[in-house]
Amino acid sequence: MSLRPSPLKAALLAHLWLFFLFLYLPIAMLVVYSFNDNAVSMMTWNGFTFDWYWRVLANIGLISPSSDLAGSGNLQLYSDPNLGPAALNSVIVALGSASLATVIGTLSALGLARCTFPGKLAYRTALYLPIVIPDIVLGIALLVFLAALSFPLGRVSVILAHTVFLASYVTVVVGARLAGMNTALEEASADLGASPWITFWRVTFPQLVPGIVGGFLLSVVISFDDLVIAYFTSGVGATTLPVYLFGAIKRNVSPEINAISVLMMLLSMVIVALALWLRRPTRA
Template sequence: MDKLVNGIARGVFVFLYIPIVAVIVYSFNASGSSSNFEGLSLKWYAELFQDGQLLSTLRTSAIVAVITATVATAIAVMFALGSARYRGRGKGLYLAAIALPLIVPEIVLGVALLSVFSSAKIPLGVPTLVLGHLIVALPLATLVVISAAAMLDPSLPEAATDLGCTPWQTFTKVYLPLLRPSVIAAWLLSFTTSFSNIVMSTFLSGVGSTTLPLKIYSSLKTGITPSINALGALLILLTLVIVLTVGVNQMRRILVDSRS
């Protein structure tokens, strides 16, 4: 039985990581076609940095994702702290309301937002992309932070006030340090959700605000170029570096807290 479970687990890991390995391998493919492998080459990485259109879509995706993640995390922190201190009736109702966009199909939200922006004659661009991505990312960020805020001692504000802290000092020196891991997790999750979003972007992107997922999707009609594989390999490397950096910092913090 143990051998069967181990075999299934290994098979799942292989299945999950085959696409990642394939992207990295084909980014070094000397051939211009993904169907043929003709040796190793770095020319696609050089071509990537000369592709102004592809880099422009990458820049747009990064800007939208950073703004979305920052706004979503800030709102999530405020909502989570307010929810943790709220003891009135109807708490479950507004918690369900914040999670509602996760239940509604994203294509429905995209069509609805497009109708609203069209009726209000709001031009499509980066602001509409941020608003659309925020609807998707905000519930995720809130659920991450609210679970951590619910574990905080409710007497913390009173204790901080007794020690002479202002409300702002209580927030920055008491709450934020305690919520730092969940805040970082919420920001990274929101950034990833926005950066890889394609449904909302399809409806809400305008002229000059095409995102990277839309660019890659449109390239399927003519074939994925190896330069896109090179970009994917660099994004995988960047993700790995961020995950390792955050993980190492969290491990050091845990070790310091355990020793103290």
């Protein structure tokens, strides 16, 4: 009996490998060339080095720019002093918008799961629209809205813009947690004479904490990685890290950009993994 796969299975297997190569090979190349010791051409391998990572850390203030690790003698040849403020803006925007979105999204999920009111279906549909519509459409709409209100563009405008669509993601995450909860515990608490407020804080909220934290961490990642909406709603002095990288690539392709991109990818992967771990189903 032949163990060779059929032509159809072989073609499907080849297609699978080509798909994953197309998907992950550019990322692998980005990681490899972030260690390239060639300051002139990123695509010409000249040896292995950690210099670009040290310079990124020096520019965002995690190590001293005068450190030998950062190559202080020619640091400014390949580095932009605006990198540090852009990274700080991204952190502030991500934490601020994720915090607001977590509060709004959690309350929305509770209302949709536990309450019945006129227009509930329309409210649910409107709440999920920011996830469905293209980012560029949402970015332009928010820019027009802020301009109509004469609202100054800056960190606050980016935080508010990110909150608009991040609240939808938190609603989905917390809503999924609510759907998997055992309502018998809440009913038992009410039968024992606890008020709705006590039932919420002592029974419902502790069970929601993993979903709330997971939604917050997911919001941080989405906000930190966002380019399109931040590009339209940020002003002078409020450039986020993705917008900074977009502009830096148009000006010149520095080897440091590869290192920044890899660090952003690693940070996002760690936060998403933590969010998924917190959302995992627990045994009663």
